[in-house]
Amino acid sequence: MPKQLYVVFIIFLSTYGYAQQPPTQSQDSIQRVRDSIKKTQFVKNIGNGFFPFRHFNLDLRYLIKFNQYEGFRTGLGGITNDNFSETYRLNGYIVYGFRDDAFKYKIGGGFRVNKESNTWINLEYIDDLQETGSSKFLTDKRFFSFFEPRLLNINLFHRHITKSISLQHKVSNHLLSETKLAVSKITPTYNYHYVTGGTTYHNFDVSSLKLSLQWSPFSHYEIINDKVKETKDGYPKFTFQLTQAYKSVFGSDFNFSKLDFRTIHQFTHNNEDITKLTLVAGIAGGDAPLTHLYHAYPNNINKETILNRFSVAGLNSFETMYFNEFFSDKFSTLQIKHSFKPFNITERFQPQLVLISRHALGEMRSINNHREMEFNTLEQLYSEAGLEINKLIFGFGLSFAYRYGAYHLQKFEDNVAFKFTFNISL
Known part of the structure; x- marks a missing residue:
């Protein structure tokens, strides 16, 4: 609580x-x-997750969180605002995990080289944890939630000490870009070894270059108070990201490439129902360890009964897929959500019904290179269907999902996920 x-x-x-x-x-x-x-x-x-002060904004993301490896994680973080400077900015955080008894932190800063194109050069030093198999787009807008459901149950992390320099640049109002050069020292917190070329690695160094593009061709923009503002959030949206790791550059151990893609399309119907489609795909080639491959956004706890697995449903996760059940070096997921117009029962009580269908497909090349980790692959289509009834009381609702198709499990209850949802907006 x-x-x-x-x-x-x-x-x-x-x-x-x-x-x-x-x-x-x-x-x-x-x-x-x-x-x-x-x-x-x-x-x-x-x-947006900030508590504003005169010269800096306190970042609410770092106040308190919980996961299976760190237990409770708490700390402070923030970023300077325009009252401090419109040309320079400083940001950082420091947090402490009570279960692993360790501090994590980030120190960063940047300076703007062009105001019209919002071009920034940023420097960062990070010593923290990252979920194994996760893949984030550099150009994603800041996402903040008072409650991060998947985080509660994640137990597979690797520690990384990363030094990076990046360039943010607005090519146009419709096309944003970010390029980052990073050097990382990585240590899995779990028993894992990667074998390639006759050498076995547990700790390893990765030097990588990332290029990320976010294209919103159908959004509309206007100049309001001398600033460009998005006046219409248009669909579809497209995001691309290319990652290249270079062996022997700054001591890097591996050569590998990754290409990630995401498109989001949304239809608003005449009756105010909304249908949202999200397609995500990724492919990795070369000597990529498990830390840099893909899971498929699982969000089910490995426990015996449905009630023991009762937790919080995520926004874009597979609710019936167990954590660490599948990994891929090539994967794609399709999620379809149809949100009905909220039921106008009273002015304050307006629950909403959402129907959901999710599918995943993937494969793993050279699976024997990954030692001490047992997982399945997604050569056949993984499918689940579900529904949510949101905003029943204080932003909380209920979620039900059922796993069917090629990866249907023998016990009926193992295919069922029953959880609550949390939706709140300010």
Whole structure:
């Protein structure tokens, strides 16, 4: 419950300060507009995961989290804002994991070389954990959630000490790019060895170059208050990312390449129903260890009964797929969500029904190179279907999913995932 209490505390804090300011008859309309803008900006910052101060914004992501390896993870982080400088920025965090008894941190900064194209050069030093098999796009907008459901059950992490330099550049309003050169020292926190060329690795170095592009051809933009603002979030959207690791560069141990792709399309129907399709694919070639390959966003705990597996459903995860059950060096997933118009029962009680269909396909080349780790592959189609009833009370709802098809399990209950959902927006 700490996260739920923390949500209530933050929302209370964000409104309490304003509620204590008594209205005065002498306040003119201009001042009321200014106060409204400030309040809107404050709530927007909270919604993006920041608590704003004069010269920096406190990053709420680092206050408290929980996972199976670190247990509770807590700390502080933040980034300077425009009041500090519109040309330079500093950011970082420090956190502590109680179960693994270890500190993790990041120190970073950047400077803007071109305001019109929003071009930044960034430097970072990170000593932290990363989920094995996860793949993130550099150009993704910051995503913040008061509650991160998958994180609660993840137990497969590798430690990485990474030094990087990156270039963010807006090619146009519709096309964003980011390029990053990184050098990492990686140590799996679990029993794993990668064998290639007659050499066995547990710890290894990786030097890589990434190029990421995010293309939103159907979004609309306008200049408002001398700043370009997105006025229509258009679909489909496309994201590409190319990764190349170079052996012997800065002591790197491996040569491998990765190509990742994602497209999101959304249809809004006349009756206000929304259908959303998300296609994600990735392929890795060369000597890529398991840390840099792919899982398929699993979110099911390896426990005996349905009630023991009761947890929180993710936003884009396979609810019936067990953690560490599948890994691939080539994979694709398709997720289809149809959200019905919320039921207008009362002004405050408007639950929403969502139907979901998910599918995954993949394969693993040279599976024998990965030692001490047992996992399956996805040569046949993995399928699950489910439904959610969201926002039943205080943002919480219920989720049900069923696993069918080629990877259907013998025991009926092993194919079922029953969880609650959490949706809140500010």
